[in-house]
Amino acid sequence: MNVLEIHGLTKKFGDFIAVDNMSLSVKEGEIFGFLGSNGAGKSTTIHLVASLLRPTSGEIRILDQDILKHSRFAKMNLGIVPQDLAIYQDMTAYENVKFFAGLYGLRGAELKDRAEEALRFVGLEDKAKSFPKNFSGGMKRRLNIACAIAHRPKLIIMDEPTVGIDPQSRNYILTSVRKLNEMGCTIIYTSHYMEEVEEICSRIAIIDHGKIIADGTKEQLIATITDVKEVRIELKQQGEVFLELIRTIPGVRSLTAKEEEIRIYSDLSVDNLSGILKRLIDGGAVIRSVEEQEPNLETVFLTLTGRNLRD
Numbered sequence: 001m002n003v004l005e006i007h008g009l010t011k012k013f014g015d016f017i018a019v020d021n022m023s024l025s026v027k028e029g030e031i032f033g034f035l036g037s038n039g040a041g042k043s044t045t046i047h048l049v050a051s052l053l054r055p056t057s058g059e060i061r062i063l064d065q066d067i068l069k070h071s072r073f074a075k076m077n078l079g080i081v082p083q084d085l086a087i088y089q090d091m092t093a094y095e096n097v098k099f100f101a102g103l104y105g106l107r108g109a110e111l112k113d114r115a116e117e118a119l120r121f122v123g124l125e126d127k128a129k130s131f132p133k134n135f136s137g138g139m140k141r142r143l144n145i146a147c148a149i150a151h152r153p154k155l156i157i158m159d160e161p162t163v164g165i166d167p168q169s170r171n172y173i174l175t176s177v178r179k180l181n182e183m184g185c186t187i188i189y190t191s192h193y194m195e196e197v198e199e200i201c202s203r204i205a206i207i208d209h210g211k212i213i214a215d216g217t218k219e220q221l222i223a224t225i226t227d228v229k230e231v232r233i234e235l236k237q238q239g240e241v242f243l244e245l246i247r248t249i250p251g252v253r254s255l256t257a258k259e260e261e262i263r264i265y266s267d268l269s270v271d272n273l274s275g276i277l278k279r280l281i282d283g284g285a286v287i288r289s290v291e292e293q294e295p296n297l298e299t300v301f302l303t304l305t306g307r308n309l310r311d
């Protein structure tokens with residue numbers, strides 16, 4: 001069964017098309033990754049599914065019900081973890097969860113039990129009586145998740161839940177996503193971190209300029225890459241200053257530098273490695289290592305868009 005179906009969805013802001021005739025379906029039990037660079041249209045799509053924005057055109061169905069015609073049904077079955085934290089600083093963690101669960105109609109003992117359950121789930125039961133203003137970024141994110149899941153929705157959408165948090169909280173959140181999924185929730189997980197999406201998602205859609213440009217398992221997406229290779233060169237110096245030297249070498253499609261590493265994406269059919277290395281050495285670079293990489297989702301993104309995911 002499809003938990004979410006989107007048909008021909010378009011959202012315009014004035015003349016600007018943020019979501020462009022998008023269609024997609026998410027099946028029950030999936031952890032569905034929504035991968036795209038900043039501004040690709042991920043948050044706008046989520047806001048449309050959450051009925052926080054009205055589509056310019058198109059249809060969205062949750063568990064086969066049109067969300068505009070059956071808004072209460074849609075709300076009860078959907079949990080949204082927004083990118084911007086939606087928690088009240090002047091209410092305790094427990095009061096926050098109770099407040100949001102109350103919005104979905106939970107009352108009395110059920111409301112208390114579910115709020116406690118949600119706090120336990122994100123590991124904040126000891127902090128139930130504390131105020132979020134004293135929480136770390138990661139704890140605030142976990143509270144945000146508790147607020148979204150207490151009403152036990154069938155579909156949970158998480159909008160970049162790991163941005164700007166420490167690695168420990170990040171791992172905690174990724175583990176929670178898996179646990180929620182094992183408990184029967186379907187998850188849509190948006191991110192511009194390729195590694196996270198690769199790690200947890202059973203199916204991935206790549207979104208660019210408001211359109212889905214590829215959709216499949218990680219293996220299916222990578223199998224579409226037949227014409228690009230990636231080489232990583234580690235230098236003794238910062239890589240950035242050497243990029244211009246090699247940008248015009250035949251076959252080079254794209255380059256990035258991070259600290260002392262340069263990543264080069266080239267046409268598979270062009271043998272240009274010796275030329276690249278010579279140009280770098282002549283330019284004063286001291287090379288520590290050269291390594292050819294297996295294709296990954298980043299290579300898929302680059303091949304489809306001509307850009308890097310993090311540009």
Ligand SMILES: Nc1ncnc2c1ncn2[C@@H]1O[C@H](COP(=O)(O)OP(=O)(O)OP(=O)(O)O)[C@@H](O)[C@H]1O
Nearest residue numbers: 013016018036037038039040041042043044045192
């Ligand atoms: N209310 C708005 N009015 C005008 N333009 C908007 C509005 N909301 C979003 N946009 C534009 O729509 C595009 C898509 O934005 P969106 O936030 O959906 O991207 P995103 O993929 O979620 O990126 P990010 O990871 O940065 O949140 C951007 O170019 C953004 O500037």
